[in-house]
Amino acid sequence: MAESYEQEPAIDHIKQLTEALDSGMFVHVRMMLNDMPPEDVAHLLESSPPRARNLLWKLVNVEREGDILNYLNDEIRNHFVDQMAPEQLAQALEGLEVDDLADILGELPESVYLEVMASMSDQDRHRIEAALIYPEDTAGGLMNIDTVTVRPKVTIDVVLRYLRMKGLPDSTDSIYVVDTQDRLLGAVSLATLITSRPESIVEEVFDGNVVTIVAGKSASEVAQLFERRDLLSAPVVDEENHLLGRITIDDVVDVIREEAEHSLMSMAGLDETDDTFAPVWSSAKRRAVWLGINLLTVLIAAQVIGLFEDTIKVLTALAILQPIVPSMGGVAGTQTLTLVIRGMSLGHIVSGNSRWLIMKEIGVSLINGVLWALCMAVLAWFWFSDNPHATTLSIAIAAAMLVNLMVGVFAGATLPMLLKKLNIDPALSGGVILTTITDVVGFFTLLGFATLFF
């Protein structure tokens, strides 16, 4: 019977296990844990507060630790790996695929790494050393080396008999055709192997136009390629077209998810690998940095207000209107910033179309600037109708609104491109710089115009 996927099984597990943990039923928890697939155990650990997490980890069977580590997010994985003795780690990692192994080992401190490598078999050691040549965020770092290769002149029947004898590595959907120097000629999908006449020759049926990836290609480009071309796997080659390995979609899915989350998390000064259930102190330390940076920027804005203290003293209504202009500029700018950052990460925005985009955004901000400036002018006029300076307030806030909306949107459109040129992550720093600009310009224009027209 095919097992049906139950409604969010993780939720049930988390509840049940938490209750069992709380009541000290460790034997029961150990049984449940070791019945769950490793990816579900990993999900459970990621969803548990630190104390429960450490307890659960201790209840996992040693021979399953490697599989589970493989599915954990970087931060939590490193936490567990740090606690393990090198021999224990080497034992846990036995049997993992090379690309996953390399990911885990690549993050270890030098001394632990050497100890773990020393306790591995020669063959594993060589394979890992080969995989670690490539940085984790490149095609070489994503690839597995368990490719099956055949020569172009053999018949399908021979290939099938060979595969029946040797078996196929997990998630293989194609085998590769190479020449005597191991240079890639093309691929034969399993579907082609099955549907071709057994007496046909590989070179008659193989696909010579298969999309290949050079090992140095960045993981993010690999992800875009897989996404756009709906690939399930692709061969990885070196600069001379020698076959090195293959990348499969399951590894790329993780890259796609992390890429997409990166912008969201960075815009709040967080990291996409941040652990939701990190302990209080480590969370507090990380967030303090971001709050400190924000405090500096808002102090700059406060200094701008200070320049106009004398005007505020005689026209206190300005203090009431004060938050409106920076807020509207910040929101308008953030919309543009978000749109541009997403467009850049999808590869939509390039030098050929960025000028059009900036002009368009300025157009949008002009329309909205005029609209909301007029609204605010009328509103302020009625609001402060018993104030002798109602006209001044009205004109000042309308003018400031228009200018700040346009400045915010212009900054939102140009900042990401500028920061990218300077090799600064736009998602991380774009928002902070933007709101500093809209705060400073917002306060300066409102109070400046008011002083001018006073």
Place this chain on the structure above:
Amino acid sequence: MAESYEQEPAIDHIKQLTEALDSGMFVHVRMMLNDMPPEDVAHLLESSPPRARNLLWKLVNVEREGDILNYLNDEIRNHFVDQMAPEQLAQALEGLEVDDLADILGELPESVYLEVMASMSDQDRHRIEAALIYPEDTAGGLMNIDTVTVRPKVTIDVVLRYLRMKGLPDSTDSIYVVDTQDRLLGAVSLATLITSRPESIVEEVFDGNVVTIVAGKSASEVAQLFERRDLLSAPVVDEENHLLGRITIDDVVDVIREEAEHSLMSMAGLDETDDTFAPVWSSAKRRAVWLGINLLTVLIAAQVIGLFEDTIKVLTALAILQPIVPSMGGVAGTQTLTLVIRGMSLGHIVSGNSRWLIMKEIGVSLINGVLWALCMAVLAWFWFSDNPHATTLSIAIAAAMLVNLMVGVFAGATLPMLLKKLNIDPALSGGVILTTITDVVGFFTLLGFATLFF
């Protein structure tokens, strides 16, 4: 020879094509366009301003339009579909896979839909009607119905001969085993077909534990399942376990990307299907709504300041310190909000662990609140040392900072869960509600404490 993937071909294409378009070399552009794979043409259209986009679309060969529409984002696709006559659309859509067809047709206005259906073949019409039973964002809406099924008692050899005769649908990695009532018994992967002895019987080698998906499952749950289990495809069944179709990873990748982008775009009041290169007017209209909502919230905050006009009149320094407290509360709250929204969309946060998470976030905010309150107290003391009310200012801002950081973080942690219970999208409205709270509380505490201690 295997074709190597060139460095970001899209950039070159966009530049070249824009130049060719600008100089009126339409024949050249038409040739280039029709040499590109449909997914690249779609990417090019998505990366082009409206005028160039419409021009390019006219140069695409009619028989390629369906394929290209299939790869376009919803907004742009609907734009082109709206311009096409029903017969023209029916012709363009010929040959598309049913799940893709259903996506496009499901978005059409009733009258156009009926006309397009009328000009289709009977067989296509029936298949589409069957696919449209399920909403687009469910497993049924994602599935394709081109499954290959076999009975459990036949030999692998018979299966292979059958497949050699019938062929395999695109991106098939498994065939399904069903009983006489079409109920799913399990799956046989192509790899198993190849590596099993030809004389073995299907029921000896098939996988009876294949993960199956019920047609009503939400697309987002399907995506989480594919991601966690590293699936390439999965059979879709009805409530009685009858096989309906299959979902393949290429369709799920789009869901994963859109899910992950949804939070980012919503937090800026945008939609993940928004077109970066939408015309000025349509962008301006959409953004105006968001700016209007923001204006309302900031007007509420301004009203709070108005309550304390008398205090500000005698202690103008308050106007200078005014933006600091709301800003810090907003930033701290947004960090928590983002973390919680991401944790919820990954399925990490459930009722069993949310209390721990809220307590933890309060702990984090207490640490940071005390830290930055002390910093601000000292800073304000020196800053306004020649002001007779320096002590009042110092104490007021420190107390307000502590309270507002804690309120912001508490709101950031609880709002998404509360909104989700009310069926409101936390990513869209969470940020607005949060900053309204931190603005109001920020101004009220700073000015309130100052009035109190004055």
